Structures are given as C-alpha cells and as structure tokens.
Amino acid sequence: MSHLKSREAILFGAILCLLFVVATRFPAFVAPGNLVAVFTDTSPLMILAMGQMAVILTRCIDLSVAANLALTGMVCAMINVAAPDLPVAVILAVSLAMGAMLGAINGILVWKLSIPPIVVTLGTMTIFRGIIFLLTEGKWINAHEMSPQFTGFPRADVLGMPVLGWIAVLVSIVMLVVMARTTLGRSIYAVGGNPHAAVYTGIDVGKTQFAAFVISGMLAGLTGYLWVARYSVAYVDIAGGFELDVVAACVIGGVSIAGGAGTVVGTLLGALFLGVVKNALPVVDISPFWQLAISGAAIIIAVAFNAQSGRSKGRVILKSAEHAQ
Amino acid sequence: MTYQASEQSSDPAITPVLSLDNITKIFPGVKALDGVELHLFAGEVTALIGENGAGKSTVVKTLTGIYQPDGGRIMLDGQPVQFPTPQNAADAGVTAIHQETVLFDELTVAENVYIGHAPKNRFGLIDTKAMHAKTTEILNSIGAPIDAGVKLKDLGIASRHLVAIARALSVEARVVIMDEPTAALSQTEIEELYELVDTLKAQGKAILFISHKFDEIFRIADRYTVFRDGQFVGAGKMSDVKEAELVQMMVGRAVDQLFPKRHAEVGDEVLKVVGYSHPTEFEDINFTLRRGEILGFYGLVGAGRSEFMQSLIGITRPSKGAVRIDDKVRVIRSPADAIKAGIVYVPEDRGKQGAILDMPIFQNVTLPSLHKTSRDGFIRLAEEFALAREYTERLDLRAASLDTNVGALSGGNQQKVVIAKWLATQPRVIILDEPTKGIDIGSKAAVHDFMSELAAQGLSVIMVSSEIPEILGMSDRVIVMREGRMAVELQGDDLSPETLVRHAVGIQAQGDAA
Ligand SMILES: Nc1ncnc2c1ncn2[C@@H]1O[C@H](COP(=O)(O)OP(=O)(O)OP(=O)(O)O)[C@@H](O)[C@H]1O
Ligand SMILES: [Mg+2]
Numbered sequence: 045m046s047h048l049k050s051r052e053a054i055l056f057g058a059i060l061c062l063l064f065v066v067a068t069r070f071p072a073f074v075a076p077g078n079l080v081a082v083f084t085d086t087s088p089l090m091i092l093a094m095g096q097m098a099v100i101l102t103r104c105i106d107l108s109v110a111a112n113l114a115l116t117g118m119v120c121a122m123i124n125v126a127a128p129d130l131p132v133a134v135i136l137a138v139s140l141a142m143g144a145m146l147g148a149i150n151g152i153l154v155w156k157l158s159i160p161p162i163v164v165t166l167g168t169m170t171i172f173r174g175i176i177f178l179l180t181e182g183k184w185i186n187a188h189e190m191s192p193q194f195t196g197f198p199r200a201d202v203l204g205m206p207v208l209g210w211i212a213v214l215v216s217i218v219m220l221v222v223m224a225r226t227t228l229g230r231s232i233y234a235v236g237g238n239p240h241a242a243v244y245t246g247i248d249v250g251k252t253q254f255a256a257f258v259i260s261g262m263l264a265g266l267t268g269y270l271w272v273a274r275y276s277v278a279y280v281d282i283a284g285g286f287e288l289d290v291v292a293a294c295v296i297g298g299v300s301i302a303g304g305a306g307t308v309v310g311t312l313l314g315a316l317f318l319g320v321v322k323n324a325l326p327v328v329d330i331s332p333f334w335q336l337a338i339s340g341a342a343i344i345i346a347v348a349f350n351a352q353s354g355r356s357k358g359r360v361i362l363k364s365a366e367h368a369q
Numbered sequence: 370m371t372y373q374a375s376e377q378s379s380d381p382a383i384t385p386v387l388s389l390d391n392i393t394k395i396f397p398g399v400k401a402l403d404g405v406e407l408h409l410f411a412g413e414v415t416a417l418i419g420e421n422g423a424g425k426s427t428v429v430k431t432l433t434g435i436y437q438p439d440g441g442r443i444m445l446d447g448q449p450v451q452f453p454t455p456q457n458a459a460d461a462g463v464t465a466i467h468q469e470t471v472l473f474d475e476l477t478v479a480e481n482v483y484i485g486h487a488p489k490n491r492f493g494l495i496d497t498k499a500m501h502a503k504t505t506e507i508l509n510s511i512g513a514p515i516d517a518g519v520k521l522k523d524l525g526i527a528s529r530h531l532v533a534i535a536r537a538l539s540v541e542a543r544v545v546i547m548d549e550p551t552a553a554l555s556q557t558e559i560e561e562l563y564e565l566v567d568t569l570k571a572q573g574k575a576i577l578f579i580s581h582k583f584d585e586i587f588r589i590a591d592r593y594t595v596f597r598d599g600q601f602v603g604a605g606k607m608s609d610v611k612e613a614e615l616v617q618m619m620v621g622r623a624v625d626q627l628f629p630k631r632h633a634e635v636g637d638e639v640l641k642v643v644g645y646s647h648p649t650e651f652e653d654i655n656f657t658l659r660r661g662e663i664l665g666f667y668g669l670v671g672a673g674r675s676e677f678m679q680s681l682i683g684i685t686r687p688s689k690g691a692v693r694i695d696d697k698v699r700v701i702r703s704p705a706d707a708i709k710a711g712i713v714y715v716p717e718d719r720g721k722q723g724a725i726l727d728m729p730i731f732q733n734v735t736l737p738s739l740h741k742t743s744r745d746g747f748i749r750l751a752e753e754f755a756l757a758r759e760y761t762e763r764l765d766l767r768a769a770s771l772d773t774n775v776g777a778l779s780g781g782n783q784q785k786v787v788i789a790k791w792l793a794t795q796p797r798v799i800i801l802d803e804p805t806k807g808i809d810i811g812s813k814a815a816v817h818d819f820m821s822e823l824a825a826q827g828l829s830v831i832m833v834s835s836e837i838p839e840i841l842g843m844s845d846r847v848i849v850m851r852e853g854r855m856a857v858e859l860q861g862d863d864l865s866p867e868t869l870v871r872h873a874v875g876i877q878a879q880g881d882a883a
Contacts, residue, residue, distance in 0.1 A: 226746045227739045234736055237725035243684065244714065244722050245737045245790075246705035304727045 051298050051349060055313040059320055066324040073327055080205050086319025087212035088113075088267045090312055092286070093293040094219045095147075095260030097311045100294055101236045102253045103303030104154060104161035109264040110286035111172035112146045114278075116268030118176050121185040121194075121278040128191040135194065135269055143265015144258050146172065151257030155250035169287070176280045187276035198274045208270055215263065220308045222259075232256055236303025292339060293318055296346040317342065384447045386411050386575040387432070387463065387544050392441035394427050396777065398769050401427040404441065405601040407594050409544060409575040414566060416590035416607070417579045418619050420809040421781025422767045423596040425579050426468050429548050432577075433465045434458040462543035466533050466550050468579075468780045468807070469720050474522035479504040481521055482536045507535045510568075512561035526718050527553050527670035534562070545569055546577040549780070551585060552806045553717075555670040555835040556870065563589055581781075581809050582836075583612050595619050620811045635845065636660030638696070639829050640712070640798050642681070645690030650676035651853040654690070658798065663820065663830040665844030667837070668873050673853035674833045675717055678800050682707035682714045694797075708737055711797030715788055715804065717833070723787035726776030730768055731757035733775050734790045760789035765815040781808050788816065792823070799823075800831040805839060817843060837866050851875050 067074040092109050099106045116139050123130065123138065146168070153164045187195065198208040223229035234242045235252045242249055272278045297314025299306030318339055325335045385408035394402040402424045409415050417425050430436040432443065434452030442449045445461055452458040472481050479497075480487075482504045490496040504517040513531040521529065530553040537545060547566075551559045566589050569576055580586055586593070587607060594604040595618045602618050638657050645654040651673035658664050666674045680687045683701040692699050694710055701707045707714070716722035725733055734757040735742055742753040757771055764785045768778055775786055784807055791799060804820070805813045820843065824830055834840050840847055846860040849872040856872040 221747075225748050225750070227743055227748065228746065230732060230736065230739060230748065233728060233732075234725055237727045238721075240722045241725050244704055244716055246703070246708045247736075248703070248705065304725070 052307070052310050052313060054349075055297065055310065055317060059313065059317050062317075062320050062324060066328055069328050073324060080209065082319055082323045083212075083316075084206050084209040085323060086316055087208045088271055088283075089286075089289055089293055089319060090212045090315040091215050091263050091267050091270075092260075092290040093297070093311050093315045094215055094308065095256075095263035096290045097294050097297075097299050097306055097308070098219075098223070098232055098256040099161075099253075099260045100291075100299050100301060101232050101303055101306055102249075102256045103236045103239065104253050104256065105165065105291065105301075106147075106150060106257060106260045107162065107165040107287050107291075108146070108150060108169040108172060109260060109290055110283040111169040112143055112261055112264035113268040113271060113286070114280065114282045114284075115146065115172040115176050116142045116265040117272035117282060118179060118185070118268075118278045118280075120269040121190060121272050122179065124191055124194045125185060125189050128194070132193060132197045136266070139265045139269035140262050141265070143268060144262035146265065147257045147259070147261015148254070150261065151254035154257065155254040158250075161253075173280060180280070182280060184277060184279040185272075190273070190276060195273045195276045198270045208274060211266070211270065215266075216308065216312055223308050228252075228255060233304055236300075236305075238304070289318060289339075292343050296342050298346065298349075301347075314346070383410060385409055385444075386446060388444040388447075389428065389432070390442045390444055392428075392431060392438045392443070394424075394431060394436060395439045399777075400599050402431070402438070403599045405596060405599070406604075407577075407601075408604070409577055410592070411543075411575050412570055412573045413591040414570060414576040414578050414589050415592045415594060416586045417577060417594050417596065418586065418615060419596035420598075420619060420767075421785070421807075421812060422598075422779040423619075423809075424599040425596065426548055426780060427599075428596075429465055429467065429546050429577070429579070432458065432463055432544075432546060459540055462541065463546070464537045464540045464542040464544070465546035466537045466548060468548040468552075472521050472529060472532060472536075475520060477518050477520055478508075478515055478524070478532050478535075479517040481532055482507065482517075482539050484536075486540065503539070504535065507538050511535060511538070511565050512558070525671060525675070527555065527558060530554060531558070534565075542574060544575045544577070546579075548579045549581070549807055550578075551580065551582065553670075553803075555668075556837065557669060557874070559585070581807065581813070583615070583810070586615075587612065597621060616810060619809075634660075634825075635662045636827065639694065641693040641696075643691045643693070645677065645680070645687050645692075647676065647680055647685065647853075648688050650680075650685075651850075654855055656848060656855075656858070658829045658831065660827050660829055661824050662845050663824050663832060663843055665840040665847040666831065666833040666850060667835070667840050667847055667869050668850035668856075670835065671852075672850040672873070674850050675802055676853075677850075678714055678802060678831070678833060679716075681800070682712055708794060708796075712800065713737070713791045713794055713796040713798070714800040715791045715802060717802035717806070719784050719787045723790075724775045724783050727774055729772045730761065730766070730775055730778070730786055731771040733786050734760060734771075734793055736790060738790075738793045738795075756793055757789075760793045761785070763792075763815070763819055764789050765812045781812065784808055785812065785816075792819070796828070798829045798831065800833070802833045803835065804832060805834075805836070837869060840869065841866065849873050 063074055072078060096106055096109060119142060120135050120139050123135065150164050150168055153159050154161050198206060200207045202210055231247045231252045234245065234247055235249050239249050271283060293315035294306065294311050295301065296317055297306065297311035299311055321335060321338050387409045389405060389407040391404045391406060392402055393404055405424065407417065407428060417428065419425050427436065431438050434455040434457050443452065450461065476484065479500045483500050487495045488499040488503065501517045508515050508517065511531060511534055515524065515528050515531060521532065534550065551562060554562065566576060578590055590607050592604065592606055593610065593615065595602040595615065597619060637660050639660050640658040642654055642656055646652045654677055668674050679685055683703045683706050692701060699710050701710060731754055735753045738756060739748060742749055742756055754771065761771065766785045766789065767782055775783055788804065805816050808816060820830060832843060841864055846858065847864060848858050849856045849869060851873055859868060
C-alpha cells in the first residue's frame with residue numbers, strides 16, 4: 045500500500061517537474077487555460093485507461109479498445125447522418141451500450157472458451173476495424189455531414205472546461221468508487237491477486253474478467269462518440285495504435301501487468317504524464333521522436349520501479365528463493 | 370533478557386560451522402531481527418524456536434542470501450562472509466528447504482530437483498538420464514515413492530514438499546536448513562524425515578531445524594535457540610531444558626491447556642453425505658455430521674481427504690453421490706454454492722489457495738463475507754473493518770495494522786488470516802484442512818479454543834488433520850481414510866493413537882491393540 049502511495053507521489057512530482065521545465069522556456073504552457081486544454085486533450089486516454097486498468101488487474105489485457113472506439117464512433121456518426129435530430133443523450137446511450145456489447149464479446153470468449161485475452165483481443169481488434177470497412181467501404185464521414193449538436197457536445201464549455209474533460213472527471217470518480225468500494229472492485233483485485241484463492245472464496249474468475257471487459261468496452265464506446273464528435277471526422281483508422289498508449293498509461297501508473305496491483309489515481313497520473321509529454325514537447329520544439337523516446341523510457345522506468353517495489357512484498361522474495369538451492 | 374549465557378555454552382574448543390553475530394534486519398515498520406545470534410555445529414541439529422513472526426524465516430533467508438542483513442556478521446568457520454546472492458550461499462554449502470516452497474508446475478520432478486545445476490553430458494547438454502537416476506536415488510534415500518519423470522503439477526502438496534527436500538539435498542551441502550519441513554507431511558513421512566536428519570547428522574552436516582512441534586524438537590534436536598519478537602532470548606542444549614521452560618521462553622508466559630475440548634451438546638443432523646465417489650481420487654464416502662460436532666478425518670497423505678473435501682465444496686465434481694443438508698438434497702456445483710449452503714473450506718495449501726498476498730489483511734478476511742458488509746454492491750468500510758478486527762483478534766493475529774498487505778506477514782500469521790476469513794462467514798459447517806499447520810503453540814491453543822467455542826454454539830466442524838494429538842484431543846468422532854476409501858469410523862474408547870495409525874496404513878488388527 046505505502047509503496048503505491050509513494051509511487052503516485054513520485055509520478056505526480058515527475059509531472060510537476062516536467063511542467064516546470066517547460067514553463068522556464070515557454071511560460072504560457074502553464075497558464076490555467078492551457079493546462080485545461082492539455083487535460084481535455086488527455087481525457088480520451090484517461091477514460092480508456094480506466095477501463096484498461098480494470099482488465100489488466102484481472103490478469104487480462106484488452107488490445108481492442110481503439111478498434112472498439114473507432115467502430116462505435118463510426119456507428120454513432122452514421123446514426124447522426126441518418127437521423128440528425130436524434131438527441132445527444134440517445135447517442136451517448138447507444139455508444140455506451142454498443143461499446144459494452146463489443147467488450148462483452150471479448151469477455152465471453154475469455155470466460156466461456158478460455159482463450160487467452162491477448163489472442164482474443166488481437167482478433168477482435170482486426171475484426172472491429174474490418175467491420176467499419178464493410179459498413180463504409182472505406183469512406184469518411186466528415187464534419188459537414190454531422191449535425192452541430194452532435195459535434196458540439198464534447199466541446200461545449202461548462203465552468204471553463206469542455207464537457208469532454210468533465211466526462212473524464214466523472215468516469216474517474218465512478219471508477220474510484222467502483223474499485224475501492226464495491227464488491228465488483230474487490231473481486232477484480234482478488235482475481236488478479238490470486239486466482240486460485242479467489243475460486244475458493246466463491247468468486248467466479250471468468251465472470252469477473254468478463255465484467256472487466258464489459259467496463260473497458262463500455263468506456264471505449266463512450267470515447268468513440270466523444271472522439272468522432274470532437275475531431276468531427278470518422279473513418280476506418282481513427283485512433284490507430286492508441287491501445288498501446290492506453291496500456292502504457294496503466295503501466296506507467298503502476299498497474300502490474302501480472303494483475304492484482306494498481307490504483308485509479310496512479311493510472312490517471314500515468315495518463316496525465318503521457319498527455320503532458322505529448323503536449324509539451326512540440327511546444328518547446330523537441331521532435332516527435334523524442335516524444336516517443338520519453339514515453340518509452342517512462343514505461344521502462346515504471347516497470348523497473350514496479351519490480352523493485354514488488355521485491356519487498358513477499359511474492360517476488362519467494363521467486364528469488366528458486367536460486368537458493 | 371538472556372536466560373542463559375549465549376557463548377557456545379559447553380565446549381569452547383569447537384568453532385561453529387556457521388554463526389550469526391548480532392544480525393539485524395529491518396523491514397519498513399518492523400524490526401524482524403534485532404541483534405540476534407545463532408550458532409550451528411557440525412554433526413548437530415539446532416532447533417530454532419519462536420512464535421509466528423519471531424523472525425525464524427527471516428534468519429533462513431538471511432543465511433541463504435535472499436535477504437541482506439542491515440547489521441551484524443555471518444561467520445563461516447569463524448571467518449566473516451557475505452552472501453550477496455543465493456548462489457553465493459549455495460556455493461558456500463548452505464542449502465535450505467524454505468517454508469513456502471517454490472517449484473515449477475510444468476517441469477518434471479527431476480527437472481525441479483536439478484534446475485540450475487543439472488548434470489551435463491559431454492556435449493554440454495543436460496544429461497536427462499543421469500538426472501533422473503540421481504533424482505530417483507535421492508528420493509529413495511528419503512523414502513519418497515515419487516516418479517522422477519512426472520510433472521510437478523500432478524503431485525499433491527506433501528509430495529511437492531518431498532521434492533523440495535530432495536532439491537535441497539541435491540547440492541553438496543555443509544549446512545542444511547529446514548524451515549518447518551514436517552508441516553505438510555503425515556506421520557510415516559515424518560518418520561522418514563527424522564531418519565534422514567539422523568543420516569545427515571552422521572555425515573557431519575550442521576542442521577538448522579525450525580518447527581512448532583515440541584515432540585519433534587525433543588526427538589531430533591541437540592541444541593536450541595529461542596527468538597521472541599526478533600530478539601535472541603536464549604540458547605542451550607536440549608538435554609538441559611524442559612518443554613515448559615522452552616514454551617515460557619518463547620511466549621513469555623505459560624501456555625494454558627492445548628486441547629481445551631469443551632463439552633458441546635451434539636444436536637440434529639446437519640450434513641449427510643451418501644455414496645460420494647470420484648473416478649480417481651476417492652470412493653463411496655458416507656457419513657453424517659451433527660450440530661455442534663467435531664468430526665476428525667485422519668489418514669496418510671494421499672489418502673484422498675483433501676480431494677474429497679474439495680469436491681464437497683464444488684471445486685471438483687463427484688461422479689456419484691449426494692449431499693443432504695438439513696435433510697434436503699443440495700447440489701453444490703461451485704464454492705459459491707457451498708458458501709450459500711453454509712459449508713466453507715479452509716484449504717490446506719494456504720499460500721496458493723488461501724491468501725491474496727497483495728491485498729491488505731482486512732480485505733482478505735472479508736472477501737467471502739462482502740455480502741454482509743455491503744449494501745447493493747457498495748461496501749461499508751466501517752462494518753468491514755469491524756468484522757475483520759473481530760476475527761483476527763480472536764485468532765491472535767500479529768500485525769502492525771489491518772491495512773498491512775498479507776504478503777508482509779510471517780507464514781503462521783498468513784495462515785491465521787485465512788482461517789479468520791472463513792470463520793467470518795459464520796458458516797454452519799466448516800471444514801478445516803490441517804487447521805494448525807505452521808501455527809505456534811500459543812496461537813494453536815487460541816485456534817483450538819475458538820473451535821471448541823464455535824462447536825458449543827452449534828457450528829459443525831470437519832477437521833482434516835495429520836497430527837494425532839490434535840485429532841484425539843479435539844474430535845468427537847474420527848473417520849480414518851485409506852487410499853480413497855473410508856477405512857473405519859471410530860469414537861469414544863476406540864480412539865487411540867495405535868488404532869488410528871493401524872487403520873490408516875491398513876495393518877489388520879493383531880488381537881486388538883491396547
Ligand atoms: N517481506 C517482508 N516485508 C515486511 N515485513 C516482513 C517481511 N517478511 C517478514 N516480515 C516481518 O518480519 C517478522 C518476522 O517474520 P518471519 O517470517 O521471519 O517470522 P517466522 O518466525 O518465520 O514466523 P512463522 O512461525 O509464522 O513462520 C514478521 O513481523 C513479519 O511480518
Ligand atoms: Mg516462518
């Protein structure tokens with residue numbers, strides 16, 4: 045526990061340092077207005093990372109989140125084109141439901157057929173993108189085809205921040221409560237921490253993993269609508285490769301790839317760290333290559349840090365006992 | 370607080386093979402070892418005694434290079450040495466059987482025994498034949514009838530333990546450390562182990578033996594060292610000390626009666642098992658269990674007791690048979706069904722099947738009772754904490770706080786967390802598989818006392834145990850199992866150590882033993 049707390053403090057410190065360094069060269073970056081913009085820009089990553097965290101905690105991984113986002117986003121855009129007057133609330137409901145359904149497909153395959161999650165979601169990742177192509181024959185849906193209320197919703201300003209940013213805040217609060225205070229959250233940690241013991245405790249491991257995939261899918265679907273509306277464009281390849289950023293945010297935030305350990309706050313900080321790096325480096329005129337290198341270095345440092353803090357925790361101690369004999 | 374001069378009491382001419390001098394080891398928030406000393410002599414067995422969490426396993430890990438001490442010296446043949454890695458310790462001839470054995474499920478027995486130092490053929494490849502032959506030889510020498518070629522995952526917990534012992538013996542060792550080696554074994558295997566210890570002794574090895582069982586300490590040890598709360602309390606020769614003195618040193622007070630069986634009113638039938646069978650593990654198990662009764666299950670390791678219990682709670686499916694609870698047939702397909710029906714099982718392998726190491730103690734304890742401390746899926750933290758505190762206090766759990774992760778507790782305290790977790794569900798029937806394995810003498814009394822109290826309140830207990838005194842002291846009735854079948858059901862005057870062992874190994878009555 046205390047290790048996680050301290051690693052969150054370290055991450056928070058790293059973000060502050062980064063902001064400070066950038067501020068010395070480009071003070072406008074840390075102006076409140078710009079920080080809000082950075083936060084909003086990072087919101088899709090934060091929302092997706094919340095779902096991915098739940099999945100990774102159960103010892104699974106969801107590589108289909110970006111494809112789910114693209115498919116659900118495309119379907120929302122097509123609905124908007126067909127029925128421009130449909131209220132945004134309906135679109136939101138559709139995106140959540142459809143995302144959850146796509147997530148449930150992953151979950152069912154993992155639960156009922158016991159296919160390894162990485163294989164399942166690699167498969168569905170390609171299938172979801174394929175379906176978009178079938179639906180659109182590769183055509184784009186552009187801004188002028190979408191209704192103003194459809195594209196306006198995520199950008200609408202509420203108390204100085206766009207709705208997109210507020211949705212990220214809301215999702216984080218809900219996930220904070222779900223993970224810390226509900227029986228589902230507890231089961232998710234238990235399943236990842238020790239699946240054998242979870243079985244004896246009467247927790248259905250497969251069902252819990254299914255639930256995590258549904259959460260992840262639901263948030264991916266929601267992000268799908270928000271993404272398409274924000275950028276006012278939908279096509280096959282939107283958010284291509286974004287699933288890796290999402291996994292990276294979790295890992296940097298201290299979620300253990302081995303399952304069972306990780307927190308909502310850590311994950312959020314992990315996402316914010318990547319968001320600040322992505323937004324700050326172009327400003328101080330550093331090439332995008334460095335951006336990748338810094339994210340990469342952060343991942344390796346984070347994993348090394350995880351292994352280090354795990355060392356004093358028993359599980360890893362026992363592993364090192366292997367060499368003793 | 371030294372009871373006795375700590376310097377090598379008897380013969381100053383003999384230098385110990387391995388010594389700890391003023392060793393300190395600090396974990397965040399805990400001083401696990403506080404300036405302790407320990408001396409191991411060639412051809413002698415030294416017993417290390419202390420309560421759960423006294424620092425015994427920490428000493429073992431310090432001696433084998435897994436932990437680095439924060440202060441003090443390790444001396445080998447009177448010379449200071451350092452073991453920065455486990456390999457260094459192995460090279461110096463220090464080998465250990467750890468409390469929590471770590472082996473590889475997917476590898477064969479021989480591969481597990483020789484991993485890291487497998488014999489090579491002239492092409493530098495692993496010589497499988499030689500490896501199997503040597504493994505078989507070691508296994509035979511410890512009387513373990515295990516095939517060197519089977520995968521580890523196909524073995525039960527006791528056999529795994531024997532493999533771990535074989536692994537420790539596969540290295541050329543001068544110092545052999547055994548951290549609660551008999552906790553997972555049954556009587557016959559324990560006897561074999563004692564003989565093995567005698568052989569090692571005769572070969573001049575220095576042996577460190579950690580155990581909570583006083584009978585075996587008196588049986589095999591030549592010297593003792595006692596720790597309490599990470600501090601050295603005393604050391605000396607076994608011949609100069611009595612059990613009560615050792616207990617006093619270790620606990621700091623006298624321990625009351627060990628098997629405080631109270632008389633419970635045995636009431637109506639709660640559970641009836643009819644014709645339970647499994648294709649490979651057990652056959653035709655029949656018994657009834659009444660309210661307030663403690664039913665013991667005795668047998669050798671491999672008799673199918675744990676396998677039967679696991680199918681009773683729905684981990685595996687029986688091929689035949691039925692369960693009646695309160696005279697109604699219940700079908701139990703999963704542990705969740707069993708919990709609903711009021712039957713819970715405290716598994717024997719508590720490391721793997723019991724605790725979640727990365728979770729705080731209180732969350733571990735309340736995991737199966739969350740429906741009680743939550744409303745509509747939302748957990749009430751205050752109620753949760755109260756529940757966890759109630760049961761951990763009853764079991765005398767030693768931890769800095771209930772927020773500590775279970776992984777940071779000593780082996781025995783981890784066990785208590787698992788037992789507390791199941792008692793907190795307030796079941797109607799509790800199945801305890803080796804309930805006091807690895808638990809120190811003072812806490813053992815607490816567990817037994819709690820068991821009696823629960824039975825008196827109307828809980829029915831099934832206790833699987835390989836410890837004869839525990840079976841005899843606690844049970845109202847005992848079922849002995851042999852090779853997957855019920856050998857006999859005993860109660861009252863028929864209960865004696867001799868009859869139990871006789872039925873367990875299958876020797877026919879010879880004119881009815883004493
Ligand atoms: N990795 C760790 N991190 C933090 N504290 C630890 C760790 N390992 C052990 N401890 C603490 O050190 C103390 C000594 O533990 P140790 O495992 O040596 O006890 P032990 O004497 O072997 O007990 P047992 O009889 O229960 O096996 C305990 O208070 C325990 O909580
Ligand atoms: Mg120990």
